Amino acid sequence: MKGIVFTGFLELVEEKFGFEMVDTIITKSELPSNGAYTAVGTYSFGEMLSLLTNLSNETDISIDDLLLVYGEHFFTVVEDSYPEFLLQYKDPIDMLSSIENHIHVEVRKIYPDAELPTFAIVEKTEDSLVMIYKSSRAMHAFGRGLMNKTFEHFNTKASILVEKIKPNGTEVKFSIKVYG
Secondary structure, three states: EEHHHHHHHHHHHHHHHHHHHHHHHHHHHHOOOOOOOOOOOEHHHHHHHHHHHHHHHHHOOOOHHHHHHHHHHHHHHHHHHHHHHHHOOOOOHHHHHHHHHHHHHHHHHHHOOOOHHHHHHEEEEOEEEEEEOOOOOOHHHHHHHHHHHHHHOOOEEEEEEEEEEOOOOOOEEEEEEOOO
């Protein structure tokens, strides 16, 4: 997992819960990296899972809820670090439907060894999108957070229905409908 995901996560934890919480979850996680991340480094997903689990234990907030908030926060990391990504799209459906065939292609140019989820488009219209998320990491709530901020970025409202195809969250169906 790329370091930018770790550095963004720890920034969020510090912003929301304070530096002491960052120190607590790093200490309790017993990380091979000792919690020293660089944006371009690559780290084990197990480290992220450990950080999330310990933050969940410390705050009594579910991992999915933490990932949702983190996905929303990470959108601002993308906005600040890679604004050119967002300038290429005219609307949120256009952007979300291009995740697999454009955005992830660009991400791999920057981070060649990035392990990314897949998003298969099932159905697309001007105001709706159905896609299937697949990842062994089951971070669909992170994706949902990114989607929430995508609609906000385009000043658009949408409903996003999340259906777990596999109970463990490694395969999820997103049904999105733009309204208003």
